[in-house]
Amino acid sequence: MDRYAVIGHPIAHSKSPQIHAAFARQTAQDLCYDAILAPLDGFAATVADFRKAGGRGMNVTVPFKLEAFALADRLTPRAQAAGAVNTLAFGGDGILGDNTDGAGLVRDLTINLGCTLTGRRVLLLGAGGAARGALLPLLAEKPAVLAIANRTAGKAAALATAFLSGAGETQLSACGFDALAGRHFDLVINATAASLADEAPPLPPGLYAGGAFAYDMMYGRGDTPFMAAARADGAVRVADGLGMLVEQAAESFTLWRGLRPDSATVLAELRRQLDAG
Ligand code: NDP
Numbered sequence: 001m002d003r004y005a006v007i008g009h010p011i012a013h014s015k016s017p018q019i020h021a022a023f024a025r026q027t028a029q030d031l032c033y034d035a036i037l038a039p040l041d042g043f044a045a046t047v048a049d050f051r052k053a054g055g056r057g058m059n060v061t062v063p064f065k066l067e068a069f070a071l072a073d074r075l076t077p078r079a080q081a082a083g084a085v086n087t088l089a090f091g092g093d094g095i096l097g098d099n100t101d102g103a104g105l106v107r108d109l110t111i112n113l114g115c116t117l118t119g120r121r122v123l124l125l126g127a128g129g130a131a132r133g134a135l136l137p138l139l140a141e142k143p144a145v146l147a148i149a150n151r152t153a154g155k156a157a158a159l160a161t162a163f164l165s166g167a168g169e170t171q172l173s174a175c176g177f178d179a180l181a182g183r184h185f186d187l188v189i190n191a192t193a194a195s196l197a198d199e200a201p202p203l204p205p206g207l208y209a210g211g212a213f214a215y216d217m218m219y220g221r222g223d224t225p226f227m228a229a230a231r232a233d234g235a236v237r238v239a240d241g242l243g244m245l246v247e248q249a250a251e252s253f254t255l256w257r258g259l260r261p262d263s264a265t266v267l268a269e270l271r272r273q274l275d276a277g
Pocket of ligand 1: 101125126127128129130131150151152155191192193194195196197199200201202217218219241242244245246248
């Protein structure tokens, strides 16, 4: 039986084993998928042990995505752009590092939620790992405008500079939250960690254009603080990041097994469990 695992610290909360077990059942793949807690100073050694024991691939979560980037022998272009790795594939020619988070976000937005990005005005809030990982897949959708706004404006500016050469026709810019006053967007994506502190990012009012969509990478039961604030400020549709979680897992599964699972049924089951509490 082929072995896979998610590695992190902490890890007990991870939904990845449940998601991948469902994908494996669905596609009749003979594999097992565990959760592995690595010591904070023992990421590379834990990966090496898993590989030696016959492991075929790993998902990597907080706080090891940068170490996984450094560990990989080869990187996909999207992992290179993200500067972080959430998926490792072990082969005879070494370790391949990929980053499926941004692709998972874009699949959730465009396929599950039917939100068009092409030609739209998109605002990305945050300049941490999740925002960085989202930039290349978002730019590939060719939005008219992609503005990055962050509490620390300098970090947003650095991200915009790093991605400018790949922006094509998209108007890529960066600023702090206050400088958004008077601007309007069709889609606002929250990639800040503010929801973890039960807060919404402090945004000026009136950001949402008619029919606008608000998306929080964070997920949970009911609205996150960002989703509630977005509704109050005029967003017509809001969604959380549960679909992104399932879609990034589906991307990893596809890389490892060469076939794409049906993410919709797995997402529906996870949503049912989350809502049931
Ligand atoms: P990082 O720690 O790398 O970045 C955190 C970002 O949030 C920074 O831009 C930081 O701003 C900003 N921030 C933190 N607190 C606040 C606040 N109170 N108000 C405004 N801005 C704040 O985190 P990640 O990028 O890894 O993760 C961000 C979010 O995305 C998390 O909620 C995470 O759970 C979610 N996520 C979801 C995934 C999914 O599959 N659904 C996958 C990956 C991430 P500053 O630079 O000023 O410090």
